[in-house]
Amino acid sequence: MHMADALISPAVGGAMLAATAGMVLHGAKKLKEDMDDRVVPLMGVLGAFIFAAQMINFTIPATGSSGHIGGGMILAVLLGSNAAFLVMASVLTIQTLFFADGGLLALGCNIINLAFFSCFMAYPLIYKKIAGKDPNRNRILIGSIAASIASLQMGAFGVVLETWLSGVSEIPFTSFLLLMQPIHLAIGIVEGLVTAAVVTFVWKARPEILELTGSSASIRSTSMKKVLVGFAVFAAVIGGTLSWFASANPDGLEWSIYRAAGKEELKAPETRLHALFAKIQEKAAFLPGYSFKGNDSVKSDGKEVRVESGKDEAWGSVNAGTSLSGLIGGATTLLLAFFIGWFLRKLQNRS
Amino acid sequence: MSHHIVEVIDLEYSYPDGTPALGGVSFTVTHGESVALVGSNGAGKSTLLLHLAGCLVPQSGEVRIGHLPLTKKTIPQVRRNIGMVFQDPDDQLFMPLVYDDVAFAPLNLGFPPEEVEQRVVNALNTVGATHLRNRPPYRLSGGEKRRVAIATVLSMSPSVLFMDEPTSNLDPRARRELIGLLKRFEHTRIIATHDLDMALDVCTRTIILKNGSVIADGPTVDILGNEKLLHTGGLEKPLRLQGCPVCNNN
Amino acid sequence: MSTISSSLFDVNHLDALSNQTTCIHRLDPRVKLLATVVFIVSIMSLDRYQISALMPFAIYPIFLIALGNLPFKYLLRKVLLAAPFAFLIGIWNPFLDSNVSFHIGPVGISGGWLSFASIMIRFALTVFTVLALIATTGFNAVCMALERLGVPRGFVVQLLFLYRYIFVLTEEAGRMARARSLRSFDGKGMGIRVFGSMIGNLLLRTLDRAQRIHIAMLSRGFDGEIRLAYPLKVNRRDILFLSGWTALFILLRLFNLPYLLGDMFSGLAK
Ligand SMILES: Nc1ncnc2c1ncn2[C@@H]1O[C@H](COP(=O)(O)OP(=O)(O)O)[C@@H](O)[C@H]1O
Ligand SMILES: [Mg+2]
Numbered sequence: 101m102h103m104a105d106a107l108i109s110p111a112v113g114g115a116m117l118a119a120t121a122g123m124v125l126h127g128a129k130k131l132k133e134d135m136d137d138r139v140v141p142l143m144g145v146l147g148a149f150i151f152a153a154q155m156i157n158f159t160i161p162a163t164g165s166s167g168h169i170g171g172g173m174i175l176a177v178l179l180g181s182n183a184a185f186l187v188m189a190s191v192l193t194i195q196t197l198f199f200a201d202g203g204l205l206a207l208g209c210n211i212i213n214l215a216f217f218s219c220f221m222a223y224p225l226i227y228k229k230i231a232g233k234d235p236n237r238n239r240i241l242i243g244s245i246a247a248s249i250a251s252l253q254m255g256a257f258g259v260v261l262e263t264w265l266s267g268v269s270e271i272p273f274t275s276f277l278l279l280m281q282p283i284h285l286a287i288g289i290v291e292g293l294v295t296a297a298v299v300t301f302v303w304k305a306r307p308e309i310l311e312l313t314g315s316s317a318s319i320r321s322t323s324m325k326k327v328l329v330g331f332a333v334f335a336a337v338i339g340g341t342l343s344w345f346a347s348a349n350p351d352g353l354e355w356s357i358y359r360a361a362g363k364e365e366l367k368a369p370e371t372r373l374h375a376l377f378a379k380i381q382e383k384a385a386f387l388p389g390y391s392f393k394g395n396d397s398v399k400s401d402g403k404e405v406r407v408e409s410g411k412d413e414a415w416g417s418v419n420a421g422t423s424l425s426g427l428i429g430g431a432t433t434l435l436l437a438f439f440i441g442w443f444l445r446k447l448q449n450r451s
Numbered sequence: 452m453s454h455h456i457v458e459v460i461d462l463e464y465s466y467p468d469g470t471p472a473l474g475g476v477s478f479t480v481t482h483g484e485s486v487a488l489v490g491s492n493g494a495g496k497s498t499l500l501l502h503l504a505g506c507l508v509p510q511s512g513e514v515r516i517g518h519l520p521l522t523k524k525t526i527p528q529v530r531r532n533i534g535m536v537f538q539d540p541d542d543q544l545f546m547p548l549v550y551d552d553v554a555f556a557p558l559n560l561g562f563p564p565e566e567v568e569q570r571v572v573n574a575l576n577t578v579g580a581t582h583l584r585n586r587p588p589y590r591l592s593g594g595e596k597r598r599v600a601i602a603t604v605l606s607m608s609p610s611v612l613f614m615d616e617p618t619s620n621l622d623p624r625a626r627r628e629l630i631g632l633l634k635r636f637e638h639t640r641i642i643a644t645h646d647l648d649m650a651l652d653v654c655t656r657t658i659i660l661k662n663g664s665v666i667a668d669g670p671t672v673d674i675l676g677n678e679k680l681l682h683t684g685g686l687e688k689p690l691r692l693q694g695c696p697v698c699n700n701n
Numbered sequence: 702m703s704t705i706s707s708s709l710f711d712v713n714h715l716d717a718l719s720n721q722t723t724c725i726h727r728l729d730p731r732v733k734l735l736a737t738v739v740f741i742v743s744i745m746s747l748d749r750y751q752i753s754a755l756m757p758f759a760i761y762p763i764f765l766i767a768l769g770n771l772p773f774k775y776l777l778r779k780v781l782l783a784a785p786f787a788f789l790i791g792i793w794n795p796f797l798d799s800n801v802s803f804h805i806g807p808v809g810i811s812g813g814w815l816s817f818a819s820i821m822i823r824f825a826l827t828v829f830t831v832l833a834l835i836a837t838t839g840f841n842a843v844c845m846a847l848e849r850l851g852v853p854r855g856f857v858v859q860l861l862f863l864y865r866y867i868f869v870l871t872e873e874a875g876r877m878a879r880a881r882s883l884r885s886f887d888g889k890g891m892g893i894r895v896f897g898s899m900i901g902n903l904l905l906r907t908l909d910r911a912q913r914i915h916i917a918m919l920s921r922g923f924d925g926e927i928r929l930a931y932p933l934k935v936n937r938r939d940i941l942f943l944s945g946w947t948a949l950f951i952l953l954r955l956f957n958l959p960y961l962l963g964d965m966f967s968g969l970a971k
Contacts, residue, residue, distance in 0.1 A: 104787045106824035110745045128855030137925035141545065141914040144862020149907040151867050152874035155708050158896035166891070169900075178904075190859045194867070197835045197843065198712050200783035200828040205741050268749050268820060269790050270797040270813060290893075297897020302904060308467075309908060429963025430753030437756070441763035448723065448768050506916045535920045541869050542913040547841040547861050551929070559922030587716075587841070589868035603921065 102195070102210050103259060105203030109266040116208030116262065120189065123216065127186045139183055147187045150175060151194065160290055167287075172218030173227065173248050173295045177310070178302075181219045188215035213258040222251035235310060240299050245292030252288035256280040456482050456611055456639050457503060461512035464498060464663075472498040474663040475512070480611075480641060487650035487671060488643040490660035491685030496643035497538065499660065500613050503641065504535035516611065531560065534604030534638075538615040540596035544588035549580070549599050552588060556607040574606035575599075578632060594625025598632070612640040618649050647675055647689040659684040709871045711779070715832070718771055719839030725769035729935050730838045730846035732943040736761075736950075737834045741827050743950040750802065750815045753959040755822050761946060762826060765833035776836070780828045784821070791820035840864050845931045858927045869910075874903060 105113070131139060150171040157166040171191075175184035189211045195201040202210045231243030260280050264273045271279075303310050457480040464473040472495045480486055488496050501507040502514050505526040514521040516529045537543045546552040553574050557567040575581045578598040583591060591599065597617060604612065617633065618626045626649070633642070633653045644650055650657055650671055657674040659667040661684050667674055674680060675689050719726070725733075740761050747754055766773055798813035835843065841861065848857040877899055884890060915923075952958075 102786060104783075104824055105741055105745060105827040106787050106820050107790055108745065110742050113745065114742075124856050125853055128853035131855055132925075137918075137923060138911075138915050140858060140925070140927070141862060141918065142908070142911040143859055144545075145866045145870065145907050145911045145914065147859065147863035148866035148870040149904060151863070152870040153900050153903065155871065156874055156878045156896070156900065157891070158893055159891040161893065174904075186856060186859055187863075190856065190863045193860060194840070194863060197831060197840065198715055199708070200779060200832060203741065203827050204738060204831055205745060205827075263790065268816070270794040270816065271790065272797070293893050294896060294900075297893050298900045298904065301898050301901025305901065305905060306908075309905075429957075429959030429961065430756040431959075432962055433753075433756040433959045434759055437760040437763050440760060441767040444764065444767035445770075448770055501916070504916075504920050506920060530920055530922065533920070535917075537913065537917050539913065542910060543917045545862065545865055545914050545918065547844075547865065555918075555923075555928075556921035558928040559924060559926075587865075589865065607921065 102192075102202035103206040103213070103262060105206050107266065107268050108206055108209060108262055109268060110205065112262050112266045113205035113208060116212050117205065118208070120208040120211040120216070123211075123220075124186065124189055127182050130182055131186070139179070143179065143183050143187050146175060146178065147190050150187065150191050158294065161293075167290055169294050170214065170218070170252075170291055172215055172251060173223060173244060173291070174298055176219045176223035177227065177295075177299050181224055184223070185215050185219040188219060209258070209262045213255040213262075217254035217258065218247070218251035221254060222247040226250050235299075235303055237300055240303065241293075241296040244296035244299060245289060248292035248295055249285060249288035252284040252291060253281060256284035456480060456517060457641065458515035459499075459503070459512070460515075462499070462502060462509050462514060463511040464502065464507065464509065466498075472663055473502075476660070476663070476665055477512075478658055478665060478668055480639060483637065483639055484656055485636075485639070485654045486641045487647075487654035487657040488641055488660060489645055489647060489650060489657060489684070489686060491645065494660040494685070495663040496660055497615055498663075500535065500615050500641070500643050503613050504533055505529050506535075531607065532610045534607060534609035534612045536600050536604055536612070536614040536617060538619065540588075540593075540600040543600045543603060544591075544596060547587060549575075549583045549586050549588060549591070552599065553602050553606050555603065560607060570606045570608070574602040577605055578602045592625070593620055594622070594628065597621065597625070597629060601632070610639065612636070612638045614640065614642045614644075616644055616646075617642060618644065618646045645686065647681075647686065648691055651675055651689050651691065659686070661685065709868070709875065712867060712871075714775070715836050716839065718769075718836040719842075721770055721837075723768055723770050723837070724938075725765055725837045728837075728942055729933055729939040730842040731849055731933065732935065732939045733834055733838050734843060734846045734850070736943050736946040737830055739947050739950050740830055743954040744823055744826055746954065749819055750812060752815060752819050752822065753963070754953070754957045755819065755826065757953050757958045758826055758950070761950075762829040762833050765830070765837055769833060769837040771833060771836050776829060776832050779832055780825055783828055784824060787820060787824040791817045791824075794820070845929070845933060848929065849933055854927070854929075857929075866910075870903075870907065873906070877903060 153171055154168050157168055159165075160167045172184065172188050175187050178184070179187065192202065192210050192214060193207060196203060196207055196210070227243040227247035229243075230246065231239040235243075257277070257280075260273065260276045263269050263271065263276060269276075299310070459479070460477050462473055462476045465471045476495075476499060488499065490496050498507070502509060502521070503516070505516075505521050508523060508526075509521070516533060519525045519529055521529055544552050546555055550571060553571045554567050557570045562570065571584075572581070575584060578601050580595065580598045580602055583595055583599060588596065588599065601614075601617075614633075618629060621629060626646075630649055630652050633640075633649075642650070642654060654671050657667070657669065657671040658665055659674065659680065666684055667677075667680050676692055678688055681688055740758065744755065744758055765771070766776065794817040795811060795813035798816065799811045800813075801809035802812045802815055803810055838846075841864070844857050844860050844864075847860075848854060881890060881895065881899060
């Protein structure tokens with residue numbers, strides 16, 4: 101469930117990226133303050149471990165299909181919230197770059213969905229409460245399952261929320277939610293079982309590891325207060341983004357309801373962005389009078405049902421961009437681009 | 452400065468889980484000596500080297516490097532003078548590029564950039580790995596990794612070298628080249644190994660370790676020729692000193 | 702385990718591609734990274750029914766692939782492999798948004814199909830570009846760029862360490878998985894219990910390795926600070942690259958070039 105660049109809007113991607121950047125900064129600073137240089141190689145190889153472990157499949161009970169782990173909870177149990185978060189963030193970064201799982205701008209979303217919730221929410225609030233002190237087999241099992249379910253539910257909710265806020269997909273909020281949450285309930289249970297299996301193995305083989313990582317002052321997880329502060333910051337960012345949208349376009353959030361009404365409504369969703377850019381434009385007087393000169397020739401063309409609405413035009417409203425001439429032009433440009441590429445490659449090979 | 456560069460006195464050590472690893476080891480190594488530390492798996496060779504390199508602190512007994520006894524306090528100072536090459540080069544080469552790895556110690560020692568560069572060049576030159584300079588370590592062959600691992604400690608110009616099984620996992624050719632390289636070194640060195648043919652080539656003196664104790668210590672030729680002694684230590688005579696199975700002559 | 706060896710192959714292959722010395726490879730990693738970010742933001746900020754305006758953006762990945770001497774088919778396969786999630790989310794649009802937005806002859810094209818196609822095109826453009834970025838820059842250089850652009854040193858070191866040991870640990874995991882599958886029959890032995898102890902074992906070995914690495918670092922004077930000595934220097938070509946592409950992206954973002962072009966054509970046809 102890695103979010104892709106293509107599914108989010110720059111505002112959502114940017115906000116999430118900013119939020120995660122803050123968390124990474126804070127995390128890195130805190131690690132440095134802790135002054136335990138053991139964690140440098142430890143975090144590095146554990147990241148590689150999670151990466152490798154994610155590639156090994158296992159059979160999911162009762163279904164016969166195979167799955168793989170996420171690993172956030174295992175890391176949190178071993179390293180504590182803060183270090184585990186940084187490790188997960190680094191794993192997600194590499195996946196973005198090498199496997200196109202996610203995208204550069206969607207990285208923030210993915211770090212929130214797949215790292216923040218497990219490391220800063222589910223682990224300290226659920227797992228640690230259940231199995232943090234003197235663990236035993238049952239506590240580890242219950243703690244892992246509960247925490248994994250919670251983190252995947254929150255992650256899935258994150259996906260739905262970010263998709264909806266971005267307005268790129270048409271899926272109505274509630275339908276998407278009803279689709280995602282049950283699926284991730286199942287995934288959460290399996291993740292919990294696997295997490296419990298791994299943690300129990302380590303606990304039995306080398307109990308001191310869990311004790312060490314669970315209790316040592318250096319790699320200890322962030323205090324409860326910090327977690328709450330972190331969550332408050334996260335909530336504020338989300339809230340801020342929401343209200344930003346709301347103010348940019350009061351009815352923007354309900355566009356899917358209005359949309360059915362008819363042609364005019366088709367433009368509703370992007371007015372959010374339009375309004376946003378229009379605002380920026382007004383403030384920055386960016387390229388003044390940009391309702392571009394093409395407007396006249398557009399009218400003379402007259403082949404298409406086209407809504408000429410001044411400012412929107414420049415930002416490429418539905419009809420302007422997708423009219424037949426738009427498509428012809430698009431195909432031509434693409435061909436041209438490929439031709440340039442072919443030519444460059446020829447040139448490159450020659451030299 | 453003492454004539455003895457490495458001095459181990461009654462060293463004992465058990466791992467935290469209770470496994471006894473060293474039970475009263477004593478020996479001294481003088482300047483310029485090359486010593487093979489041999490023994491079967493689990494004899495305590497690696498544990499001993501970790502003590503010499505100041506990675507483990509003696510539970511009882513003493514280790515002296517130069518004239519300094521190894522204690523928590525002196526460890527940072529002592530480490531400047533020793534080069535430890537670990538068994539698995541993948542543990543030693545952790546930086547993005549070979550260059551970074553060889554420059555790691557000099558940078559940590561705070562040398563100015565030109566000096567760092569010079570040391571890297573010299574170290575890579577010594578092990579014949581100048582061409583690997585800008586390669587990432589995971590792209591190297593086993594033999595190349597081993598050379599670079601050695602370069603990473605040569606760049607700090609240590610006065611004594613410790614190596615843990617330098618020829619393990621090498622193919623015959625890489626092993627032969629490494630032996631040639633080690634022979635040329637003039638450092639004081641202690642090499643833990645069960646490659647006795649290599650010990651015969653590279654080291655003038657041999658110490659046999661068994662279950663955490665020294666059972667023999669003397670010139671390599673004598674010790675490796677003593678079949679009974681080797682047998683007690685769980686070792687076998689170097690192939691070169693064994694009779695030829697084909698022509699049956701000793 | 703085919704997935705492991707193929708993933709490792711992918712990392713290896715991209716890594717090997719980044720070791721070339723074309724003019725694109727020689728550019729400063731920072732300018733490539735920044736240009737890519739501007740590219741992605743420009744694309745993402747286009748409205749969601751937009752198709753034609755996306756087309757000219759293809760020139761950037763094509764430029765990188767052509768001059769960076771990258772194998773197009775290989776990258777295409779990777780893009781397709783990553784596509785399912787975007788596809789699954791996008792494919793709802795045609796069903797939920799059936800307002801006909803324009804006609805090609807007698808066929809009405811609905812807004813849903815447009816926005817779906819738009820999602821997939823954006824997906825292809827952004828993913829191609831990110832892959833081209835890594836294949837022309839290399840992960841270590843991207844990390845250096847990140848550090849220079851203000852990402853905390855601690856996180857950059859984490860990325861570098863992670864990347865370094867991916868090669869070691871993926872191979873280790875691959876060997877274990879292979880050993881398991883050779884002794885598993887009819888799906889027995891592939892369950893969670895075995896997986897738990899297998900991963901647990903791998904984890905213990907990993908922790909030991911971390912300890913050995915730490916010792917190896919300490920014995921070479923590690924004091925908690927990793928010093929990275931990378932001279933990055935921006936020259937005129939780099940500035941030209943960044944400013945040229947940024948200007949083009951902004952222009953393409955503001956003016957719908959294909960539309961103007963198409964208009965010109967249909968104008969001529971009249
Ligand atoms: N980290 C460790 N924890 C517990 N026991 C250990 C550890 N490392 C080594 N040992 C034990 O200490 C003994 C000596 O090991 P080692 O020094 O590695 O032997 P060698 O290098 O000669 O093969 C062995 O019995 C081994 O099992
Ligand atoms: Mg050993």
